[in-house]
Amino acid sequence: xxxxxxxxxxxxxxxxxxxxxxxxxxxxxxxxxxxxxxxxxxxxxxxxxxxxxxxxxxxxxxxxxxxxxxxxxxxxxxxxxxxxxxxxxxxxxxxxxxxxxxxxxxxxxxxxxxxxxxxxxxxxxxxxxxxxxxxxxxxxxxxxxxxxxxxxxxxxxxxxxxxxxxxxxxxxxxxxxxxxxxxxxxxxxxxxxxxxxxxxxxxxxxxxxxxxxxxxxxxxxxxxxxxxxxxxxxxxxxxxxxxxxxxxxxxxxxxxxxxxxxxxxxxxxxxxxxxxxxxxxxxxxxxxxxxxxxxxxxxxxx
Numbered sequence: 001x002x003x004x005x006x007x008x009x010x011x012x013x014x015x016x017x018x019x020x021x022x023x024x025x026x027x028x029x030x031x032x033x034x035x036x037x038x039x040x041x042x043x044x045x046x047x048x049x050x051x052x053x054x055x056x057x058x059x060x061x062x063x064x065x066x067x068x069x070x071x072x073x074x075x076x077x078x079x080x081x082x083x084x085x086x087x088x089x090x091x092x093x094x095x096x097x098x099x100x101x102x103x104x105x106x107x108x109x110x111x112x113x114x115x116x117x118x119x120x121x122x123x124x125x126x127x128x129x130x131x132x133x134x135x136x137x138x139x140x141x142x143x144x145x146x147x148x149x150x151x152x153x154x155x156x157x158x159x160x161x162x163x164x165x166x167x168x169x170x171x172x173x174x175x176x177x178x179x180x181x182x183x184x185x186x187x188x189x190x191x192x193x194x195x196x197x198x199x200x201x202x203x204x205x206x207x208x209x210x211x212x213x214x215x216x217x218x219x220x221x222x223x224x225x226x227x228x229x230x231x232x233x234x235x236x237x238x239x240x241x242x243x244x245x246x247x248x249x250x251x252x253x254x255x256x257x258x259x260x261x262x263x264x265x266x267x268x269x270x271x272x273x274x275x276x277x278x279x280x281x282x283x284x285x286x287x288x289x290x291x292x293x294x295x296x297x298x299x300x301x302x
Contacts, residue, residue, distance in 0.1 A: 007093070015149050018150055022150065047104060101116070150177060151177060154174045
């Protein structure tokens with residue numbers, strides 16, 4: 001169980017779920033030309049989650065001092081799993097992820113796609129060891145990588161099968177996948193800032209230069225209130241523009257995504273304690289989940 005907690009198994013399950021939803025709830029019901037069969041999507045999920053697991057492991061290795069202050073009850077490396085064992089697991093997960101990525105890229109005839117897995121693996125290491133402590137850079141990088149776990153399905157499924165005859169439909173569905181990737185980037189970026197406010201004491205102790213450390217908790221909270229309006233406004237406009245004829249999706253977006261974002265905006269005004277920001281961080285995670293589950297509704301629009 002300690003190893004499962006180390007690799008953040010719940011987050012990995014969410015990555016797998018989203019990738020399955022893109023294939024089987026968005027692409028397959030509409031008969032879109034795709035490059036991956038059942039084995040192919042399984043390998044893509046395994047490659048993605050293996051590299052993500054490696055990223056979680058190396059993050060915990062470098063965050064031992066920070067976690068000892070911010071979340072002492074959740075420290076795993078050095079307490080339940082030795083640092084050397086964690087490093088070994090990090091290497092093994094990376095080898096599995098990159099190795100499968102190499103095979104899968106050749107399998108679909110897109111060998112250059114292999115570099116995606118190498119770059120993501122390298123970025124996760126650099127993020128944990130260096131970028132995480134740089135003002136906003138770490139937040140942006142990890143949010144890009146979260147978005148990439150969604151976008152990679154569109155790349156592997158749609159781009160290898162594009163022809164002069166289906167280009168328009170392939171691009172249309174790739175744009176939908178891109179929309180979800182952008183949504184994931186925005187929500188995760190807000191969650192990262194919320195977590196920085198929550199973890200400000202430990203981050204300050206180890207010398208990280210996060211936004212709350214640079215400008216203070218109160219100013220960061222005010223920045224977060226303003227930033228929270230961006231996805232809220234974007235999603236409202238998207239809903240009005242694209243979903244006004246789809247009653248089921250309209251209601252779902254209003255209740256499952258827009259309402260929680262409004263709730264977060266209201267709660268931010270009174271957020272003061274670590275527990276308050278932990279609650280808001282969990283709410284952003286819930287918004288992300290509800291956003292991804294909306295993929296299930298596309299089948300009802302046929």
